[in-house]
Amino acid sequence: MADDQTTAKESPLFADNELLELTITAPFTNMMRERSADEEAAATLSYRDVVDGEVVLDVGIRTRGRFRKQKDICTFTPLRINFKKGATKGTLFKKIDKVKLVTHCRDGSRRYSQSVLREYLAYRILNTMTDDSFRVRLLHVTYIDTNPKKRQREDFAFFIEPDDRLEKRLGLKVQDIPKTTISSLDGAHTNLVSVFQYLIGNTDFSPIKAPEGEPCCHNHVLLGTRNDSMLSIPYDFDMSGFVDAPHSAPNPRFRLRNVRIRLYRGRCMNNARLATTLQAYTDRKADIYTLLSGLTQLSDQTRRKVKRYIDDFYATIEDPKRVNARLQEKCI
Template sequence: MGKMQTNLGLLTICVFLSMLCFGQKDNNSKKLGKVSKLFSTEDVLEVQMAYSNRDLKKLTNDSTYIDVNLTYLDKDSLSSLPVRVRARGNFRRKNCYFSPVKMRLKKEYTKKTLFKGNKELKLVLPCLKEKNANDYIIKELLAYKLYEVVSPYHFKTRLLDFTLSEPKGEKVQKHRIRAFFIEDIDELEERFGGKTMKRNVHPLQQDSLTSIRNSFFQYMIGNTDFSTGYQHNEKLLFLNGYSIPIPYDFDMSGLCDVSYSVVSQIDGLVLPLESVTQRLYRGFQRSDTTMELIRDEFMQNQENMMAIIEDHKSYFEDEAEFQRSEKYILGFFNIISNPAKFKSEILDKSRLR
């Protein structure tokens, strides 16, 4: 009886701590910096730019940018401002027609615009000119939106109707595609009052609950193209004495299942997967009590997450792609709701080192 009471006491404490952490977004909202106007709404923003994809990849690097104009439609008003852009992402520079973009904005041009407060932005574009390109973008955006449910510490995003006018000799080719903005890490630091860490931190030394939530989330979307220890597709935010993982770049996940996807081999490690749609839990071994706690959190948020997916249904061009996304996430909840599967697929697969 004494042992049972001790276990119940531990579980009660864990549940209480989890409730505090899960409610942190609301409890700290008055202390945090405001979300910039650009990311304060879910409305789709119409954006136009003009540049050569070839020049973007050939003429830019981490320190070299090219100057372009960004035109956007906000509340039926057309506005324009100068920005500087460069290509980012080594894989997609080599393998994609459209390279992801890093954008810099000057305060003197943004202070009276929708972009006020944003010094840098990431612009996520489709990889290739292909049939499901726009749906791939919506699926990656969904991953960011689902993580907003998982953790208050996340990057804000904004869906775009994007038009790229690309010079082709004497002609101009117009690409009308889906895209989205991601806020820069500087804006995230300001919102939470933390600082990003440059050094690597082992996941077992990171904030435990946030780290486990991140691992569950990556498993849910079928992503292995990340490393919290080496900060591959992850940032670490140092806040209140803790390092908190914040994930990004989900296009290689099973949820997105893009045509160019490959199973990640981070640091030369070959994973036992034949396809990105196969799930593999990459989190580290924790106490069963804590793992059960995070499992309950996800199950309690299933309805909310599925509602987010449903809310994005109208953005899909191919209903079959929407249905695959919905089915894929439901597959995760089928696993964690089954005690035997939860043990064999997550608890027993947790990493020792």
């Protein structure tokens, strides 16, 4: 049963960071063949509750995404789960209407499985730095196919906090505008996020605009306002060097050799805040390494790689000459 002490603004699903075991039963073969963004398939989602035992929910499910929805990229796409109104009362999914599920992309790939964990860890690092970020919940999912062959697969995945739950938790509204300006954003939060994107080696984003025809912003959600400023909150880190997914490729705009090469995309107008921002990351250094060591599902090899990547970040921000050359002088 969902915790009755969970606040009215908080979903019990995202109030806990323990690994959640789920089973989802759906016509996955048909879904992965058709990849419809509009048609929902009937499915069931089940998990075990310490009080109520097995909890089974009837849900709708559909494929989602853009890049990872392409058949030559992922054989198993990200998913969106739609809960029936009123059906989640008293369950872990209380307060959840629809929720995004980040999946493993390709069956039987250890590297893709580890990439899911790495992307989850990236979200958790940002959560450690600021509450003004998307919460996530790590899962181990058994996928049961209702098609005749009934193929079963298991892998790691994670849920991303829905926009409406983020709105409730932060007391802000998603802004439906095509673009904005850096000066309209909260400077301290923007700087914190810019350094986070540098930490994870990500250049696939814009906090102020999106490709034509898409809502603002590119791999960011715009919320407002607080103290006359908006927040631009990032998501989708699979193209980062931190995640290093097999399908990732460097942004051709920047002529980087590979995704693991960092490029700072912070704003020059916020350079005066940089020392304070970097000190915040130094203050949370032990917490970030604790997150890494505590994610026991990572392989030893992956853990070593991620640790080296984080080590390199701290070697940079703790050296004034490197800060000047790699961050301050690279601002835009």
